[in-house]
Amino acid sequence: MTSMAENLRTVVVADRRHEAEGVISLTLRDVDGADLPAWQPGAHLDLLLAEELERQYSLCGDPADRASWRIAVLREPEGRGGSAHVHDRLPVGSTLRVRGPRNNFPLGQAERYLFVAGGIGVTPILPMLGAAQAAGAQWSLLYGGRRRASMAFADELAARHGDRVLLRPQDETGLLDLAGYLGAPRPGTAVYCCGPGPLLDAVADYCAARGWPQPAMERFQPKPRSADADAENRPFELVLARSGLTLTVPPDTSVLDTVRAAGVEVLYSCTEGTCGTCETDVLDGDPDHRDSLLTAAERAAGETMMICVSRCRGERLVLDL
Structure with missing residues (x-):
């Protein structure tokens, strides 16, 4: 069983900078000065900010730099407290626990890349640009924001x-x-996009309409669900193969909460189906995927599911827990 302490380490805030209106960057170093784990463009960290307050932020520094990590955080006044905590309670010299890096948004090989970023969605794209250039690929970035002063790293780019x-x-x-930017599909060209939901939806719709391959995307917020989606919830039997438990998941309770209530230790973070922390292997049953992360092919395969939001289409689900 995966330990809740897996990949946990303590880091210190070594530098803090104002990057744009409402955006700060933090440079993080190992508290003991050790090298940090290697990572690839698209990776993110889980920041354990306080009890029941854990958030994910993309790494936006140089993957070759093993001495430090850089993240950037937009203050979200209507958020759930994570960005406010980072802005208000993490001065230079403060320490915190982090988990990772993990990568749900890897950069694949291509001859040419068309990157699209909106707002703080530029953060995972930044190291991708360097990787694409180092690989000798052609690339360009379309970067939008509400106004120039709110666009982090614009001058750097x-x-x-x-x-x-x-x-x-x-x-x-x-x-x-x-x-005008994407145009018609071209062989050897890949589209990568990160930003607010409406931008991702617009890029996905455009690519589907014009015959582009499915663009690679990372969502910071869950895909919207219909207002009556929860009315579709039905109870089902949940078997935890390794724990030897058989449980019932009620209509108003998630798989994650049901598992935790039974005393089974499991990694989780966002509880919205966007971060991938709670991804769990499915041994039997038909998952009702409600996450914002898995591809259409991964959903069809049904080999894993995000237990914080997804449920079961049938009467019984068997998980590798």
Whole structure:
């Protein structure tokens, strides 16, 4: 069984910078000065901020730098407290526990990349640009935000990459011109996108309509569900193969909460189906996938599920727990 302490370490905030309106970056180092685990573009960290307060933030520094990690955090006034905690309670010199890195948004091989970023969604894209350039691939980035002052790392991107980066503040240029940027599908070209839900939906819809392969995406917020989605919930039998337990998941309780109530230790974080921490192997049964992470092929295969939000389409589900 996976330990709740897996990949946990204590880090210290070594540097803190203002990157844009409402955005700060933190440079994190191992509290004992040891090298940090290696990571690849697209990876994120789980920050254990307080009891029952754990959040995920993309690594946006240099993967070759084993001495430090960099994250950037947008203060979200209407959020659930994670960004406020980072902004208000993590000065330089403070320590915190982190888990990871983990990567649900890896950069695959391609001859050319079309990157699209919206707002703080630029963070996982930053190291991808360096990796694409090092691989000798062609690439460009379309980066939008509400206004120029709110677009983190805009100056850094312009200075380092020049006209490969198209900065498009909405108050100056309007909504992103996806049709003009993406155009028609081209062989060897991959689309990567991160940002707010409406942007991701627009990119996905455009690519589907024009015959592009499915774009690679990372969501910071869960996909919207219909207002009566919870009315579809039915109780089902849940078998935990390794624990030897058979439980009942009520209509108003998640698989995750049912498992935890039975005393079974399991990793989890966002409880929204976006981070992948609670991904669990399915041994039998038909999962009702409600996450915002798995691809269509992964959902069809039904080999894993995010137990914080997903349920069962049938009467019985067997998990490797």
